[in-house]
Amino acid sequence: MQILDGAGYRIPVVADLLRRVAERARGHVAVACTAAFPMADDWTDYNIAPFEVVDTPLADADVEISEGRADGLCLTVPRETGDPGTADALVVRLAMLEVPYRVPLELSAARLAGAGERLARWRSNVAEWATAPGRPMNREYATRAEGALADDLDAPSALATLDRLADDADVPPGAKLETFIHLDLLLALGLVAAIGSA
Template identity: 55%
Template sequence: MTLHVGPHALTSRAVHVHLAPGAGLRPLVVADVLRRVAERRRHRVRLTAAARFPADPADYNVRAPESLAPDTADVLISPAPAPGALLVPNETGAPDPDPLVTRLALLEAPYRVPVALTPETLRSAADRLARYRRLVAEWATSPGRPMHRPSAAEAEDALAADLDTPEALAVLDRLAGSGEIPPGAKLETFVHVDLLLGLDVVAAIGTA
């Protein structure tokens, strides 16, 4: 199945994603979600960068990019307008001490829209991530059930269509609030979708 991201269509089984010079944390996180979505659809993804990042990518659940020139990149991710590039504006403001709170705050807006890391946006992201982890820990004590495939498919389709991370998160919110879906199915679905979002929603399992 073809992965469509904005004007780009990744049709090759081997995909080269390159981060342009000057890319900050946000393009790095968006590139990582793109990699995860493409790999789930059985693409082989190479992530490279000309940028230097202000923190260790691994702290943000990002596989460190290779330090190579773009060559013939299938997708160029740039924080500034560039021919043929996927434009992902850099974040403004200081990141949260918890890198995954910052990651969530960066994913709560469409990748084309500027994001300011303010105390308010970071607090909201921290509350949301804590709620996800608390619910996942609670659901983990319930009988196991298969994941809710309609919700999983809805989130995957949003990410594959245009890296619509806000809609994928909205799917998780609706799933969490459903009174009809068993807790075990919610757990499996959250874990499945989180393999694409990279928020470590299972962090609180077993800590209660």
């Protein structure tokens, strides 16, 4: 997979999500970008592993991610507008995942505040569930979220599945914990960050 252009945050987040989903399907994915792509910044705050930097665009990439192109092998991702300012990087990542990647996205103060509240609520839930007896992951919810991500990276539906799971009184807390942890390996939102806090 190669990233062709785009100077914002959104294209790397989408590329990282696609890489994680493909690797969950037992694929090996290499993500490359040219030296002109602004990946000199430290993207680890966004839970994005480094991309391979190449001198020239790859001629044999299976998938391309671009802000402007649109063909059968290219995911076209409109660059986000607005400024995340001092918002936590994983709040910004969540705000980006809440909108289908093909749809224009404005990182407004209201959107970032909503994402921040959602992330804080999930982290608080996960910390609480971590004190409950362990239970196996809930396969029904996990399969639903994974299926959404496998269907054109439908991250908003996967996130909505987490909301439904959090509110489902019939699922034991230990099963909720394991399912959230399992899905966070794809979403990379740091959902376990509050475990062990007072």
